[in-house]
Amino acid sequence: MSETASHPSAPHGTRRERIEAILRRELLPTTIEIQNDSARHAHHAGAKALGSGGETHFNVAITSARFNGLNRVARHRLVNDLLAEEFSSGLHALSLVLHGEETP
Template sequence: MTNRTTRIRESLTQVFAPERLEITDQSALHAGHAGASPEGETHFKVEIISEKFRGLSRVAMQREVNNALKSEFDSGLHALSIKAGPPAG
């Protein structure tokens, strides 16, 4: 079974063909908090740059990322910090 980081990377790459994608598992920082599990893989930070975000509001970009990761939320992803935008220029 692939880990959540790999699945997030595959999903976001397929949907957004990003120029830049950084995924950080921050679960250890949230140990003992709501939604955290002893196994981890519950809290992530994503930084993504994609042409597909051009013209979208910040809320719309975050909504698109959340929609792309719906299956991960359905299977235990609890929190996702998102920094998204189009390429500069």
């Protein structure tokens, strides 16, 4: 995985690299997996209109202590808020699997 230190307002690197940099910086995850799923959606009218080099759909799985005590909706809201600039510049969809590091 890339350790790119891009900032969302500085459009360097690929969207995937920017997403990973933001999530690593803000969530300090113990695990993170990001898969670009855009090719499966390239034929959709919305994806064609958005363009953005084809980087419009991603699958993201994260384990982070930042999710401890948050319900599923709050976890999703946190990630979506962190990626707001990416959504405003062409990111169309995220499939999220978000786990806390709660100990039993």
